Amino acid sequence: MNRLEVWAPDGLPEVAEGDDLAAMVASATDLRDGDVVVVTSKVVSKAEGLVRPGDRDEALEAETTRVVARRGPTRVVRNRLGLTMAAAGIDASNVPAGTIALLPRDPDGSARRLRSDLLRRTGANVGVVLTDTAGRAWRRGQTDIAIGAAGLHVVEDHRGRTDPHGHDLRVTLPAVADEIAAAAELVQGKLAGRPVAVVRGRSDLVLPADVAGEGATALIRPEGEDLFGFGAREAVVRSLAGEASDRAPFGATAPATELAEAMARVPLDRVAVAAVCFAHGWSLESWSDDGTHAVAQVSPAGP
Known part of the structure; x- marks a missing residue:
């Protein structure tokens, strides 16, 4: 029997620039080897000093490499991280009025630092996923995805394997980091003040402590490989x-x-x-x- 546990601790304080996220996570959780720690990119941005005065329209141009599609006031763009997101991922929620939060400058780097700090503080070898919310091209609503990762296989490559009926698997490549991000969001919630979650039960995805992995950057299609490069x-x-x-x-x-x-x-x-x-x-x-x-x-x- 396979079993997956996902929980988000209550009681984490409001994060401010310069705060030690690893200390906060370590004090709120009881981590074990093989756990995956999931943290919203918003709190990473706060700790890294990326909350600033202004509105999304003012910051959008600097965060955009090209516009993918426009629908009324909504602009879906490819941002400086290579992610295709509405408003380049700039967010005005859960921050003081009149301010915005930019995405971390190097989400994979932030994930690596947090993983290293957690190992030092807790002795536990964990994977780390940084998340943000994104829409889907063919479906309503949004879900959380991995924009940063460390110490984790971000995909499971089934290509070349055979299913129980003898069929060759040619394109099966589950984006497990995104699936972990979505599972974590179910217990974190958007308004509950729980920006950290722990996923237990997939230690097979966690890499050795001295291996960072390819990061969530590996999930981004290079320019020209996306079938929907423009709206x-x-x-x-x-x-x-x-x-x-x-x-x-x-x-x-x-x-x-x-x-x-x-x-x-x-x-x-x-x-x-x-x-x-x-x-x-x-x-x-x-x-x-x-x-x-x-x-x-x-x-x-x-x-």
Whole structure:
């Protein structure tokens, strides 16, 4: 029988800049080897002095590397950490009025330091996950995800294995760090003042004390691997504009057969063909149209 325990201690004090998070966690928990300590990124930001006056709109530009999608006042962006989040993860909740909390500058680094400090204080070899809340592209609502991790396998790679029915597993890659983050949020709550949780029962995921692991950064898709690098409206505008700096989010150059299939679905005019080429990683080199026949010369755009 497999059993997972998740709990969040009450009574942690309000965190302020310079506070010793490891001391707070150690005093509120009874840690064992193989536990996973889950901490909201908000309290890490507070301890690291990343709460400052202002509002989200004022801070958004500096935290953004590119806009992914807009819907009214909502902007989903790829932020400086590579995460795709609404408002770049800037948060105005659970902080004093008129202030905002930025995400930790190096979440994996923060997780490594906390893990090391907990080992020194408690003698327990634990994994650490830093969490934040994010939406999902195809579903309503939000859930917590891992934005930082240390001493933990962040994925379980089942690729190459065989299921009980003999089927080869080719793409099965559970994001266990995100699953741990979501489980912890169930007991932490958003308004209960419980920013720390302990997950017990998956010691197989915890790495040796001298191994930090690849961190939550490994969960972020590199630019161009995400099938939804732009929102639907933004993708149309970006492909029509055809700026070279926008090529990466559209991904690798598509095969010529795929480009031809796409071109067969649009009006045969130069603007439409150029946009389709751009979106597929190609360039329209020349175009001629005598009113009866249209001829396009294209070439791969390259990196």
